[in-house]
Amino acid sequence: MGDTPETAANSSSALEKLRQLIQQHDAHPDLALPTERELAERFAVGRREIRRALDVLEEEGRIWRKQGKGTYVGPAAPVQPLALQDLPQQSNLVEVMEARLQLEPGLARLAAIRASKEQIALMQRLQERMNHLSLSDGDEHELWDSAFHRAIAEAAGNRLMLGLFDAVDAVRREPAWQHLRVQARTPARLDNYDDHHHRLVKHIAARQPAEAATAMREHLLALQQALIEAINFGDEEPL
Amino acid sequence: MGDTPETAANSSSALEKLRQLIQQHDAHPDLALPTERELAERFAVGRREIRRALDVLEEEGRIWRKQGKGTYVGPAAPVQPLALQDLPQQSNLVEVMEARLQLEPGLARLAAIRASKEQIALMQRLQERMNHLSLSDGDEHELWDSAFHRAIAEAAGNRLMLGLFDAVDAVRREPAWQHLRVQARTPARLDNYDDHHHRLVKHIAARQPAEAATAMREHLLALQQALIEAINFGDEEPL
Structure with a gap:
């Protein structure tokens, strides 16, 4: 199968971290999210995993990507889980x-x-x-x-x-x-x-x-x- | 009714704290638990609430009280909730x-x-x-x-x-x-x-x-x- 069980961080965990990041960004919807490369470094996962998690968030309508400009939060804020x-x-x-x-x-x-x-x-x-x-x-x-x-x-x-x-x-x-x-x-x-x-x-x-x-x-x-x-x-x- | 809704801490919350204390005591079953007065101070609840919570733990078989000697842990350890x-x-x-x-x-x-x-x-x-x-x-x-x-x-x-x-x-x-x-x-x-x-x-x-x-x-x-x-x-x- 394509993934190894030893992977410390997968797309699912990248998605969870991105949900938290979006929540913090809610107050500043006009600011672009960090680039894929920066996100991958920050969360210590591969860029492929970041891109996949961003795909999900885009499908959910929670971010939108603007060609050449970056990734923005909105329009639909996620219902945040309760800590x-x-x-x-x-x-x-x-x-x-x-x-x-x-x-x-x-x-x-x-x-x-x-x-x-x-x-x-x-x-x-x-x-x-x-x-x-x-x-x-x-x-x-x-x-x-x-x-x-x-x-x-x-x-x-x-x-x-x-x-x-x-x-x-x-x-x-x-x-x-x-x-x-x-x-x-x-x-x-x-x-x-x-x-x-x-x-x-x-x-x-x-x-x-x-x-x-x-x-x-x-x-x-x-x-x-x-x-x-x-x-x-x-x-x-x-x- | 007997209790006021404003009470900051009730018997149920005293019981929860006592369960945690018992868990820590598990390694030292021969040591007596603190006195009711000390427990009441530590948890900032009344002595009546402490006594009631101890009643529950005694009924559960998780502590036993020895006349004039104090309250001891055992024999049945509680299944601790996962943090x-x-x-x-x-x-x-x-x-x-x-x-x-x-x-x-x-x-x-x-x-x-x-x-x-x-x-x-x-x-x-x-x-x-x-x-x-x-x-x-x-x-x-x-x-x-x-x-x-x-x-x-x-x-x-x-x-x-x-x-x-x-x-x-x-x-x-x-x-x-x-x-x-x-x-x-x-x-x-x-x-x-x-x-x-x-x-x-x-x-x-x-x-x-x-x-x-x-x-x-x-x-x-x-x-x-x-x-x-x-x-x-x-x-x-x-x-």
Whole structure:
């Protein structure tokens, strides 16, 4: 095949660096980007890799090349990825709920296959504890609830996905969102959630991956619905 | 409710910091952890929040408290989350495929609802380009394929999930994995993938979220299967 596995930097990594460069250039759209030769030196990749990555950016409409003049930024700015350490500052609770709905049913599915007996016993203990918490103490609920969901993520046995779970959980944990989460937490809903947690552990312990994923999805959809109502109606009774 | 939304640090954030501290303590299991008072000062949270977080860790079996002696680490070490910037160093291709299967069908589903016409036109152009690449050039394939999948992730309109996508893509991009990916790429499979990509864009353009998610899942399952065969059989024909 045309490329060697030993290449330290390929076109894909050149593309990632160019995306960052374009982002910095956004404030100065009239300035040309460095030449291909300068870019190749700066990123320590070949000129062929630079040209290929520029092809992609041109196709995406994010740069345009002017014969004899150079390469310019625009018209379409890329949606920049969040630097992952900045997630808590730049994301929000609505994005969190969507991301949890994508991640956590899959984690529950994997946990049903991979959880050790010890890990299942831990989930059972955490779930038991949540039954006995005082209704009025939001901080304590968040704490045990987060530990419960993390026990499932850990039992799924994929460190990459545990890393993603923690990144999402860090946004959820932001104190600024807490009053909405408190508002969404009514006694009837908490009873419901206890029931969901109980079913979740039951399916994981019975090694039922599809049922565990469904139980998690239903639980998260209920949480999402409660948050939407808290956002839209505040303390009022929802219609 | 018991907690104020203004609290800068709650029990959940104390728990996260304690998990990191335990990890550092792993090399010295006989040393007691700092006292609750010291921990409260160090993490700038209340002692109540520290005690609660320690309760969780004790329930998880990760610390034990000895009357009058202090708090010790053990016996069960927590599975540490990956520091997200370390993901490419610490994860692997098998974890990547699992994570992609969790993330990307959901991204395709959201893209079918949220993609602008401009974003759909971009997907079509990228997919078109992939049809005309030389079979022998792995680097170029990776480049356009990654741009295509990222266009879908971007069109899903959730910056948190785009951040997760980029984190996973950074692992995939590691040059050390490239020879396996090259090995898995046969002419027949590439034809197949072109077909998958075509169907994906068609469903997104037709605003069919369930079909788009299914098309993405089938595409990723085929990729996963090809990688498993490359891992297990190398250049031989699979049985």
